[in-house]
Amino acid sequence: MSRFFTIMLVNFSICILSSCLLNAQINGVWRISQRDSHYEGYDYNGGNWMPHNSYSREIPYYLAEHTDVIDSIYAEHRDVINGVDSGWFHLNTVYYNPSVFQTPDWKSVSYNISVGQGDVMLFWNGHYDTQNRLVEYNSTRIYHEALLLTTHENYYYTTRNEPDSSYKHTYDNYVFGHYQKTINVYDSLGRKTSELVYTSADPLSWQLTKRVLLYYRPDMYPDGYYFKTQNPMFLQRMGYMPGSCLDNNFSGLTAPYLVDSLCVQVYQDSVWSDVRYDYYQIHYYTPGIPQIDIEQWETQFIPPPPDFYPPHYCLVFDQNGLFKGEGYSVDDGFSPPSNSGISYTWEYYVSNEDNAIPSVNGLTLKQNYPNPFSQTTKISFSNRKNGAISLKIYNSRGQLVKILYDKAQLKAGEHFIDWNGTDIQGEKMASGIYIYKLSNGRETVVKKMLLLK
Numbered sequence: 001m002s003r004f005f006t007i008m009l010v011n012f013s014i015c016i017l018s019s020c021l022l023n024a025q026i027n028g029v030w031r032i033s034q035r036d037s038h039y040e041g042y043d044y045n046g047g048n049w050m051p052h053n054s055y056s057r058e059i060p061y062y063l064a065e066h067t068d069v070i071d072s073i074y075a076e077h078r079d080v081i082n083g084v085d086s087g088w089f090h091l092n093t094v095y096y097n098p099s100v101f102q103t104p105d106w107k108s109v110s111y112n113i114s115v116g117q118g119d120v121m122l123f124w125n126g127h128y129d130t131q132n133r134l135v136e137y138n139s140t141r142i143y144h145e146a147l148l149l150t151t152h153e154n155y156y157y158t159t160r161n162e163p164d165s166s167y168k169h170t171y172d173n174y175v176f177g178h179y180q181k182t183i184n185v186y187d188s189l190g191r192k193t194s195e196l197v198y199t200s201a202d203p204l205s206w207q208l209t210k211r212v213l214l215y216y217r218p219d220m221y222p223d224g225y226y227f228k229t230q231n232p233m234f235l236q237r238m239g240y241m242p243g244s245c246l247d248n249n250f251s252g253l254t255a256p257y258l259v260d261s262l263c264v265q266v267y268q269d270s271v272w273s274d275v276r277y278d279y280y281q282i283h284y285y286t287p288g289i290p291q292i293d294i295e296q297w298e299t300q301f302i303p304p305p306p307d308f309y310p311p312h313y314c315l316v317f318d319q320n321g322l323f324k325g326e327g328y329s330v331d332d333g334f335s336p337p338s339n340s341g342i343s344y345t346w347e348y349y350v351s352n353e354d355n356a357i358p359s360v361n362g363l364t365l366k367q368n369y370p371n372p373f374s375q376t377t378k379i380s381f382s383n384r385k386n387g388a389i390s391l392k393i394y395n396s397r398g399q400l401v402k403i404l405y406d407k408a409q410l411k412a413g414e415h416f417i418d419w420n421g422t423d424i425q426g427e428k429m430a431s432g433i434y435i436y437k438l439s440n441g442r443e444t445v446v447k448k449m450l451l452l453k
Helices: 003-016
Strands: 029-045 048-062 070-081 089-095 099-102 107-115 120-128 134-143 146-156 165-172 176-186 192-200 207-220 257-268 271-286 289-298 309-317 323-331 338-349 356-358 363-366 377-383 387-395 400-410 413-419 432-439 444-451
Touching: 048 444, 070 432, 363 432, 363 444, 377 387, 400 413
Parallel strands: none
Antiparallel strands: 029 048, 029 338, 048 070, 070 089, 099 107, 107 120, 120 134, 134 146, 146 165, 165 176, 176 192, 192 207, 207 257, 257 271, 271 289, 289 309, 309 323, 323 338, 356 363, 363 377, 377 413, 387 400, 387 432, 432 444
16 A cells, blocks of 8 residues: 555545544434545646546455444545556455443543554544533554654534634644634624634744634524534545545534525634635525535635636435535646545444344344455344345445345244355455345345455
């Protein structure tokens, strides 16, 4: 693996960390089950622009006892460069070595991540309050035993899900010490009217250096609706694949009010200067599901040069406020246009003492063990009534690999079956994600497993 991909995969490791920042439900938790990304652009080589499309998919695996804490991530990648298709290949599996400590008042999650041959290491620790909101985190990144970056950040809340303020200290080999704090200002209606950013070279000498001014429409989102934007998976990217646009600090996601536009200003030479304008448009192509289109205009490109189109983002959320995906496109008038996209698949995971996900009526399918596996894994399931049962395995593209069980009549009870990683012809399957599906003709339960050679 190249140094570039190794370092950026660790960046992705920082961001996904866990979906435990989401509000857990009474009987389960919303968590990310898959992330798919694509990039369509060009490479400049030998005086010519060559088309280059890239695709990636990443599968997180969670702890059985803490179902919103990441245990490992399996990543696959595919490149199509100037018409030559590499096909899908296993990029890496990152093991997080998580540890969790929990009291009635707070929860601490720590990760000790090593990528490649141990040349890149990441240590991360976060603390959450009783509402599962991140209140503090520390991270340290090391490359070839040399410190790259340390970060410490605190978040302060009152009654909102969004922090009223934050405090951040970073240290690296290039900038050395850097302190930053952000204070959000709200009006009498609870709308965020501005973000004030203070910076300093020490913890005492603060200077106001940046501010964001927000302007609203009279419209509101449905009562109680808010964007769940705190999942660290949204903050970074893998390789040069698109990261979630939320890493661009979209200050306008301040539900329940609809933002019309905002202005980013910096303080230089005792004067506030505009550096960027963001324009928001909200659409409801599906009732209750907002799509937000954002154009970002930097003042240096106003008026725009010939053939220039500003960066354009399209954000999609569901009725629960969960971030479903993003599209991004840009054409600066100098290089060919490019576009990228990312989508998140969410699952509502309900666990019990057996770490199973029951169906609404008669089927229960448990997680295979061991998982991941290299030789043989055991799958257990149960049916409440006598009847037809099928258990089939598919690859990540949805193609049937193996029929483990297909009976017209099976007695009610708990059943066990092994899979040795072979297909219908008895050939050994390649490493990767496989889906196993249990069905009785009326209900279907699906789970994933990871085969590693």
